[in-house]
Amino acid sequence: MQSYEERLTAPRSWWVIAALVGVACALMLLPLGTLPMLGGLIGGAALSAVAVSSYGSVRIRVVGGALIAGDAKIPVSALGEAEALDAAEALAWRTYKADARAFMVLRSYVPTAVRVEITDPEDPTPYAYVSTREPERLVAALASARG
Structure with missing residues:
Protein backbone atom coordinates (compact mmCIF):
# COMPACT_ATOMS: atom_id res chain seq x y z
CA MET A 1 0.00 0.00 0.00
CA GLY A 56 -0.64 27.09 5.35
CA SER A 57 -0.68 24.16 7.75
CA VAL A 58 -3.39 22.02 6.12
CA ARG A 59 -2.28 18.44 5.48
CA ILE A 60 -3.38 15.97 2.83
CA ARG A 61 -2.78 12.29 3.67
CA VAL A 62 -3.75 8.82 2.56
CA VAL A 63 -3.21 6.48 5.51
CA GLY A 64 -5.03 3.58 7.08
CA GLY A 65 -7.50 3.21 4.23
CA ALA A 66 -8.68 6.82 4.42
CA LEU A 67 -8.17 10.16 2.70
CA ILE A 68 -7.47 12.78 5.34
CA ALA A 69 -7.81 16.28 3.93
CA GLY A 70 -7.80 19.10 6.44
CA ASP A 71 -10.34 18.18 9.13
CA ALA A 72 -12.12 15.53 7.05
CA LYS A 73 -11.40 11.82 7.17
CA ILE A 74 -13.05 9.96 4.30
CA PRO A 75 -12.69 6.15 4.06
CA VAL A 76 -11.56 5.01 0.61
CA SER A 77 -14.56 2.67 0.53
CA ALA A 78 -16.74 5.81 0.21
CA LEU A 79 -14.65 7.19 -2.64
CA GLY A 80 -15.11 6.60 -6.34
CA GLU A 81 -13.01 7.64 -9.30
CA ALA A 82 -10.13 10.05 -8.60
CA GLU A 83 -9.11 12.47 -11.33
CA ALA A 84 -5.87 14.48 -11.41
CA LEU A 85 -6.57 18.05 -12.53
CA ASP A 86 -4.02 20.25 -14.29
CA ALA A 87 -3.99 23.99 -13.59
CA ALA A 88 -6.64 24.89 -16.18
CA GLU A 89 -9.02 22.08 -15.22
CA ALA A 90 -8.53 22.77 -11.49
CA LEU A 91 -9.46 26.41 -12.09
CA ALA A 92 -12.60 25.29 -13.91
CA TRP A 93 -13.64 22.99 -11.02
CA ARG A 94 -13.13 25.78 -8.46
CA THR A 95 -15.20 28.25 -10.48
CA TYR A 96 -17.89 27.56 -13.07
CA LYS A 97 -17.92 23.73 -12.79
CA ALA A 98 -18.04 23.77 -8.97
CA ASP A 99 -20.92 22.26 -7.05
CA ALA A 100 -21.91 24.08 -3.85
CA ARG A 101 -22.36 20.72 -2.08
CA ALA A 102 -18.77 19.61 -2.78
CA PHE A 103 -16.15 19.25 -0.05
CA MET A 104 -13.21 21.47 -0.90
CA VAL A 105 -9.74 21.77 0.55
CA LEU A 106 -8.87 24.73 -1.61
CA ARG A 107 -5.65 26.67 -1.60
CA SER A 108 -5.56 29.21 -4.43
CA TYR A 109 -1.75 29.28 -4.43
CA VAL A 110 -1.65 25.58 -5.39
CA PRO A 111 -2.59 25.44 -9.09
CA THR A 112 -3.28 21.68 -9.42
CA ALA A 113 -5.78 19.45 -7.64
CA VAL A 114 -7.53 16.10 -7.45
CA ARG A 115 -11.28 15.60 -7.75
CA VAL A 116 -12.59 12.44 -6.12
CA GLU A 117 -16.18 11.25 -6.46
CA ILE A 118 -17.92 10.38 -3.19
CA THR A 119 -20.02 7.27 -3.68
CA ASP A 120 -21.56 6.92 -0.21
CA PRO A 121 -25.36 6.97 -0.75
CA GLU A 122 -25.85 8.49 2.73
CA ASP A 123 -23.63 11.47 1.88
CA PRO A 124 -25.07 14.29 -0.26
CA THR A 125 -21.53 15.48 -1.13
CA PRO A 126 -20.96 14.72 -4.84
CA TYR A 127 -17.16 14.97 -4.80
CA ALA A 128 -14.13 16.14 -2.88
CA TYR A 129 -11.84 18.74 -4.45
CA VAL A 130 -8.38 18.66 -2.91
CA SER A 131 -5.62 21.08 -3.84
CA THR A 132 -2.31 19.27 -4.19
CA ARG A 133 1.07 19.93 -5.74
CA GLU A 134 1.39 16.27 -6.78
CA PRO A 135 -2.00 15.17 -8.18
CA GLU A 136 -0.74 12.03 -9.94
CA ARG A 137 0.90 10.75 -6.74
CA LEU A 138 -2.30 11.36 -4.75
CA VAL A 139 -4.42 9.53 -7.36
CA ALA A 140 -1.97 6.60 -7.27
CA ALA A 141 -2.04 6.51 -3.46
CA LEU A 142 -5.87 6.46 -3.46
CA ALA A 143 -5.89 3.65 -6.04
CA SER A 144 -3.35 1.71 -3.97
CA ALA A 145 -5.35 2.19 -0.76
CA ARG A 146 -8.51 1.00 -2.50
CA GLY A 147 -6.71 -2.23 -3.33
Missing part, protein backbone atom coordinates in the same frame (compact mmCIF):
# COMPACT_ATOMS: atom_id res chain seq x y z
CA GLN A 2 1.37 3.38 -1.06
CA SER A 3 0.99 6.17 1.50
CA TYR A 4 0.83 9.85 0.71
CA GLU A 5 1.44 12.95 2.81
CA GLU A 6 1.64 16.60 1.83
CA ARG A 7 1.46 19.91 3.65
CA LEU A 8 0.05 22.80 1.63
CA THR A 9 2.39 25.44 3.02
CA ALA A 10 1.89 29.09 2.18
CA PRO A 11 4.21 30.61 -0.44
CA ARG A 12 7.32 32.53 0.63
CA SER A 13 5.85 35.82 -0.58
CA TRP A 14 3.16 35.55 2.12
CA TRP A 15 5.90 35.48 4.78
CA VAL A 16 7.38 38.65 3.30
CA ILE A 17 3.93 40.24 3.52
CA ALA A 18 3.69 39.13 7.17
CA ALA A 19 6.98 40.90 7.90
CA LEU A 20 5.75 44.01 6.07
CA VAL A 21 2.60 44.03 8.22
CA GLY A 22 4.90 44.21 11.24
CA VAL A 23 6.77 47.14 9.68
CA ALA A 24 3.47 48.89 8.93
CA CYS A 25 2.33 48.43 12.54
CA ALA A 26 5.67 49.83 13.73
CA LEU A 27 5.31 52.88 11.49
CA MET A 28 1.78 53.52 12.77
CA LEU A 29 3.05 53.52 16.36
CA LEU A 30 6.25 55.48 15.66
CA PRO A 31 4.75 58.83 16.82
CA LEU A 32 4.13 57.28 20.25
CA GLY A 33 7.81 56.48 20.83
CA THR A 34 10.41 53.76 20.46
CA LEU A 35 8.87 51.18 22.80
CA PRO A 36 5.40 51.28 21.21
CA MET A 37 7.06 51.15 17.79
CA LEU A 38 8.99 47.98 18.75
CA GLY A 39 5.81 46.50 20.23
CA GLY A 40 3.97 47.20 16.98
CA LEU A 41 6.76 45.64 14.94
CA ILE A 42 6.92 42.49 17.03
CA GLY A 43 3.17 42.19 17.62
CA GLY A 44 2.13 42.90 14.04
CA ALA A 45 4.71 40.56 12.56
CA ALA A 46 3.88 37.81 15.08
CA LEU A 47 0.10 37.99 14.55
CA SER A 48 0.38 38.00 10.77
CA ALA A 49 2.92 35.14 10.90
CA VAL A 50 0.47 33.09 13.00
CA ALA A 51 -2.26 33.75 10.43
CA VAL A 52 -0.03 32.70 7.52
CA SER A 53 1.20 29.64 9.38
CA SER A 54 -2.27 28.42 10.33
CA TYR A 55 -3.65 28.89 6.81
